[in-house]
Amino acid sequence: MAQELTLAGVTRTFGDRTALDDVGFTVRPGRMTGFIGANGAGKTTAMRIVMGVLAPDSGEVTFDGRPLTLEVRRTFGYMPEERGLYPRMRVAEQLVHLGRVHGLGAQAARRRTHELLERLGLADRADDALQSLSLGNQQRVQVAAALVHDPVLLVLDEPFSGLDPIAVDAMAEHLRERSAAGVPVLFSSHQLELVERLCDDVVLLHQGRVLAAGEAGELRRRRAGRRLRLVVDPFPDERAPAAEGAPTGLAAFLEQVPGVSLHAHDGRTVVVDLAEDADDQALLAQAQAHGAVRELTPVVPTLAEIFREAVR
Amino acid sequence: MSSWGVVGVIARREVLVKLRDKAFLGTTVFLLLLVTAATVIPVLLQQRTPELRVAAQGEAAVAASRLAADLGGAAGEEDADDGSEVRVELALLGRGGLPAAEVEVVAVDEQTDVARMVRGGDVDAAVVGESLEELRLLGGEGVPVEIELLVSAASGRLQVAAAAEEQGLDAADVAALTDPAPPTVVLLDALPSGSVPPELLVLAFAFLFYLSVLTFGMSIAQSVVEEKQSRVVELLVAAVPVRALLAGKVIGNTAMAVGQVAVIVGGGLVGAALAGQGPVVEQLLAASGWFVLFFVLGFVMLAGLWAVGGSLAARVEDLQSTTVVMQVLVILPFFAAIFAMDPGPTQRLLSYVPVTAPLLMPARVVLGNAEPWEPVVAALVVLGTAVALVLLAARLYEGSVLHTSGRLRVGQAWRHR
Structure with a gap:
């Protein structure tokens, strides 16, 4: 099932403010796609457009190559940014209702509700009013509401916010499971470490534009540029430091390599940035002259670092 | 779906x-x-025929009260017989426009203080008088409307009957006089009732x-x-x-x-x-x-x-x-x-x-x-x-x-x- 969600050229304005500007990316089946960006970057707007809650001014959203209709969207699972279920309705009735709204028959809706509540550890609360549950449990019911109709695509706006670490793990487990079953999953989060840990793909949105989109590891490598980390055990006879305050012996040799600038150093470890025309083999040769090279690796930035740099 | x-x-x-x-x-x-x-x-209230006690003092008063009791009883029976045909406004009244009531007549002698009986609530009203022309109806704060109507009608009938007898009319004529047949009402634009x-x-x-x-x-x-x-x-x-x-x-x-x-x-x-x-x-x-x-x-x-x-x-x-x-x-x-x-x-x-x-x-x-x-x-x-x-x-x-x-x-x- 090669069903993927594609946004192409999606633009949306509110008054004279442009919330989304020519946004395009793809959410692929069997993969978790993390949607990151600062507050107000347009993540929620994009998700609402996918779910048909908002209409784009221009551009197109397609699923499996076809434009989205309500019939198709009904098979999506959605968790809105602002949580919302009927506070006074009983948990199980609520889920059955939402299942039926999403096109399940009465029998199937009841069966799925039962299964989900069992799995989420809420079976004993099935007949309680939602508002009598703790916030964490309400959040779990919200997850169930997005999953009850066995969606073919998941769109989750901040699914991890407000969850304790154990609940985060449980939620991550759920999402991975859905994803492994071939369901494309798009979720937004401000917890970048989590996105890094969970996601196969990343979409970075900034002020309504896609700054980067694609496979997370590839993105980080591409962003790595020419920053290298070097670990050297200096030879004993060359240890004598120069004047007080000058770079230590380890750093001093770098000045002899053209196109290298020092980023940080800590005793035997240095991080350097290479200029476009600089030769990393020359650096290695210099380092080997200086001491025993233990490590020479490109420094791959974390998503958090890319994010901070990008939005700065 | x-x-x-x-x-x-x-x-x-x-x-x-x-x-x-x-x-x-x-x-x-x-x-x-x-x-x-x-x-x-x-419906319950409407069905109930009032039960009333009347003290009667004097020959004419007793006669009028007894006839009033008969009239009240007869109105009640007619009411029950064909209640569905009675106009709403007249639901209280029987044939001839008389109210249904069960009247109990207590005949008392001249020495009895009827005013005290009425005030004491022993009776609902008292009828006093030796002759029909001088009948008085005694009530406390008011005389029950059924008694007033029934006693008036009874007194009237007795007087007409007495006058008719003086003129030498027979019993049938007297009955026709005292109990005339009412007209049948026919409505041309009847409202649903x-x-x-x-x-x-x-x-x-x-x-x-x-x-x-x-x-x-x-x-x-x-x-x-x-x-x-x-x-x-x-x-x-x-x-x-x-x-x-x-x-x-x-x-x-x-x-x-x-x-x-x-x-x-x-x-x-x-x-x-x-x-x-x-x-x-x-x-x-x-x-x-x-x-x-x-x-x-x-x-x-x-x-x-x-x-x-x-x-x-x-x-x-x-x-x-x-x-x-x-x-x-x-x-x-x-x-x-x-x-x-x-x-x-x-x-x-x-x-x-x-x-x-x-x-x-x-x-x-x-x-x-x-x-x-x-x-x-x-x-x-x-x-x-x-x-x-x-x-x-x-x-x-x-x-x-x-x-x-x-x-x-x-x-x-x-x-x-």
């Missing part, structure tokens, strides 16, 4: 929520008891409609704003057409409103039937057809607008201000129905105005001053208005239901799509 299937699912939830709502159940039970009591109690005054029926239905539209209207608005405030609506509109959402709410609440009225009216009917008032049951059934039709049309006509009242609000607290127009649209027709009870051009006009028609046209049918085609035309007028208002409501609802950040004005909802 078809969109009607979705509408059904939405409507089902509205019904389910209502059935769980303790306030709704409480109100229904209360109204049911009220209506049952209102049908049964007057029954055991319950039609005006009362109209009022009762008007009140039910008013109460029902107000409470269910408010509950539609609340249900909408609850979905907005709790943001469920965002989940719903991603899966369901907004119009289906509106339709489900209107249909679910209409079903519950009609159901509630049916239960309440049914309670009244059962109460009346148990009290042995067949004619009341028939009268109610005959009248309720048009009322129910207009009730449904009138309710649907306003239900969509109530939903808009809800969707213009961002929080439950805003409802008071966003539904104020709706409240006026419900309260005004109610008072119009009360004040336009008398037939006339105002009533005729208002019975075609969409907001007042649901109350006044069935009222005119019950009061018997509507041509047979008139309710049909008015029903079509209300139906047309209902369709127009529901379409308007759908557009306003679409324009406002996703706007969760503050209350909207109608113009904004109209423009925003």
Whole structure:
């Protein structure tokens, strides 16, 4: 099932403010796609457009190559940014209702509700009013509401916010499971470490534009540029430091390599940035002259670092 | 799933929520008891023949009192025989315009202080006098109307009989004189009549409609704003057409409103039937057809607008201000129905105005001053208005239901799509 969600050229304005500007990316089946960006970057707007809650001014959203209709969207699972279920309705009735709204028959809706509540550890609360549950449990019911109709695509706006670490793990487990079953999953989060840990793909949105989109590891490598980390055990006879305050012996040799600038150093470890025309083999040769090279690796930035740099 | 299937699912939830709502159940039970009591109690009161004690002092007084007791008893029997043919206004009175009463006559001698007996409550009144021309009727704060009428009639008959005897007439002539056959009343433009005054029926239905539209209207608005405030609506509109959402709410609440009225009216009917008032049951059934039709049309006509009242609000607290127009649209027709009870051009006009028609046209049918085609035309007028208002409501609802950040004005909802 090669069903993927594609946004192409999606633009949306509110008054004279442009919330989304020519946004395009793809959410692929069997993969978790993390949607990151600062507050107000347009993540929620994009998700609402996918779910048909908002209409784009221009551009197109397609699923499996076809434009989205309500019939198709009904098979999506959605968790809105602002949580919302009927506070006074009983948990199980609520889920059955939402299942039926999403096109399940009465029998199937009841069966799925039962299964989900069992799995989420809420079976004993099935007949309680939602508002009598703790916030964490309400959040779990919200997850169930997005999953009850066995969606073919998941769109989750901040699914991890407000969850304790154990609940985060449980939620991550759920999402991975859905994803492994071939369901494309798009979720937004401000917890970048989590996105890094969970996601196969990343979409970075900034002020309504896609700054980067694609496979997370590839993105980080591409962003790595020419920053290298070097670990050297200096030879004993060359240890004598120069004047007080000058770079230590380890750093001093770098000045002899053209196109290298020092980023940080800590005793035997240095991080350097290479200029476009600089030769990393020359650096290695210099380092080997200086001491025993233990490590020479490109420094791959974390998503958090890319994010901070990008939005700065 | 078809969109009607979705509408059904939405409507089902509205019904389910209502059935769980303790306030709704409480109100229904209360109204049911009220209506049952209102049908049964007057019937019980009406059936009771008053039992009265009269002291009689003096020869003429005793004779007049005994005849009065006979007349009162006879009126009661006639009343029971053909009660259904007695005009409502005359329900108290038997043939010849005399009230039914069981009068017990206590004959007392001259020495007895009758005034004290009356004051002491020993008797309800006292008749005093040796001759018919000088009869006096003694009462405390007042003389029971039955006694006054019966004793007057008895005294009159005895005097006529005495005068006739003096003139040498025989017993048959005397009977013809003292108990003349009343004329048969034939009405050319008879108004429908029954055991319950039609005006009362109209009022009762008007009140039910008013109460029902107000409470269910408010509950539609609340249900909408609850979905907005709790943001469920965002989940719903991603899966369901907004119009289906509106339709489900209107249909679910209409079903519950009609159901509630049916239960309440049914309670009244059962109460009346148990009290042995067949004619009341028939009268109610005959009248309720048009009322129910207009009730449904009138309710649907306003239900969509109530939903808009809800969707213009961002929080439950805003409802008071966003539904104020709706409240006026419900309260005004109610008072119009009360004040336009008398037939006339105002009533005729208002019975075609969409907001007042649901109350006044069935009222005119019950009061018997509507041509047979008139309710049909008015029903079509209300139906047309209902369709127009529901379409308007759908557009306003679409324009406002996703706007969760503050209350909207109608113009904004109209423009925003």
